[in-house]
Amino acid sequence: MKNINFKILVIFIYLITYINPAFSNEESFQDRNQKKIKEITSILINEYKVDEDYVKNIFKSIKMNKKVLKLMSGAAERTKTWEQYKKIFITDSRVNEGIKYYKKNYEILKKIELQYGVPAEVIVAFLGVETKYGKRTGKIKILDSLATLALEHPRRSKFFTKELIHFIILTYEEDLDYKNLYGSYAGAMGAPQFMPSSYRKLSVDFNKDGKRDLWNNKYDIYASIANYLVANGWKKNGTIFSNIVVKKEFEEILLKRGDSKTISAGKFLKSINLETDQLDKILVNYNKTKEKKKYLILLSSKNKKYKLGYTNFKVIMRYNPSTYYAMCVSQLSKRISEGL
Numbered sequence: 066m067k068n069i070n071f072k073i074l075v076i077f078i079y080l081i082t083y084i085n086p087a088f089s090n091e092e093s094f095q096d097r098n099q100k101k102i103k104e105i106t107s108i109l110i111n112e113y114k115v116d117e118d119y120v121k122n123i124f125k126s127i128k129m130n131k132k133v134l135k136l137m138s139g140a141a142e143r144t145k146t147w148e149q150y151k152k153i154f155i156t157d158s159r160v161n162e163g164i165k166y167y168k169k170n171y172e173i174l175k176k177i178e179l180q181y182g183v184p185a186e187v188i189v190a191f192l193g194v195e196t197k198y199g200k201r202t203g204k205i206k207i208l209d210s211l212a213t214l215a216l217e218h219p220r221r222s223k224f225f226t227k228e229l230i231h232f233i234i235l236t237y238e239e240d241l242d243y244k245n246l247y248g249s250y251a252g253a254m255g256a257p258q259f260m261p262s263s264y265r266k267l268s269v270d271f272n273k274d275g276k277r278d279l280w281n282n283k284y285d286i287y288a289s290i291a292n293y294l295v296a297n298g299w300k301k302n303g304t305i306f307s308n309i310v311v312k313k314e315f316e317e318i319l320l321k322r323g324d325s326k327t328i329s330a331g332k333f334l335k336s337i338n339l340e341t342d343q344l345d346k347i348l349v350n351y352n353k354t355k356e357k358k359k360y361l362i363l364l365s366s367k368n369k370k371y372k373l374g375y376t377n378f379k380v381i382m383r384y385n386p387s388t389y390y391a392m393c394v395s396q397l398s399k400r401i402s403e404g405l
């Protein structure tokens with residue numbers, strides 16, 4: 066009997082020492098990042114006047130999340146072709162759900178559209194792509210994911226350190242419970258998936274209840290998306306993109322540029338020794354529009370898929386720099402408005 070108890074004890078000690086992360090990895094996560102944690106702590110306390118105990122308690126509570134490092138390298142916009150990417154986001158069910166969502170929230174959406182000049186269907190399309198209309202806001206503890214990426218991502222540690230700092234200030238200033246905030250693996254928050262820096266800078270308390278709530282309040286959610294776009298140059302009544310046909314002799318040259326790219330039409334024309342405003346020379350039946358800035362959007366060279374984008378397309382790319390992402394939001398918004 067004694068012998069069995071002893072064996073169990075040995076196994077128990079083994080388990081808590083080598084398997085339970087609280088006794089092994091976590092300690093070393095804080096330990097091996099001691100210097101950086103000190104730097105961040107000092108910035109928060111000295112530059113942003115965040116309470117010292119508050120910051121120290123936060124760093125004590127952080128648990129490394131190895132999964133987010135893996136997930137970062139497999140982001141859909143970097144691994145998929147246009148056809149594969151589109152299949153995820155522009156399905157009949159997502160379009161239909163968007164139309165229903167639009168109708169259900171019509172009054173609030175129109176109020177925001179009127180004030181900001183951003184069409185309701187564009188706001189809805191962002192929500193559709195980001196979180197399936199607010200239903201999937203993410204289940205990963207934001208503090209842990211941001212800290213893991215800030216301290217241990219091989220390439221993007223600088224970017225995530227900035228976001229981690231913003232996140233801590235945000236929770237401190239707006240009295241948010243960092244222990245219970247969940248989001249995407251990259252630390253994006255709420256229905257519109259704002260990163261902490263954008264949350265602090267551009268989210269809006271539209272219903273004036275003293276809180277900027279991007280999880281639950283539709284006024285705040287819609288207004289924040291619209292405000293983000295306006296702050297990044299959204300043009301009221303501007304076109305987002307149009308279909309074009311490139312003349313055969315120029316198509317090959319254009320498609321050589323590859324997939325998932327948005328390039329200035331002027332720059333492309335210059336590269337083939339044309340004037341920057343001579344777009345009509347390379348396109349079939351091209352009608353000039355009022356839009357000054359134009360972009361050639363390359364989706365798939367294999368399937369000869371390209372479009373022409375305007376200023377608002379580039380503004381959508383400020384939300385997420387992927388050409389595929391911006392085209393999905395654009396096409397989803399179009400399909401939703403066509404289906405109303």
Ligand SMILES: [Ca+2]
Binds near residue numbers: 269273
């Ligand atoms: Ca509010």
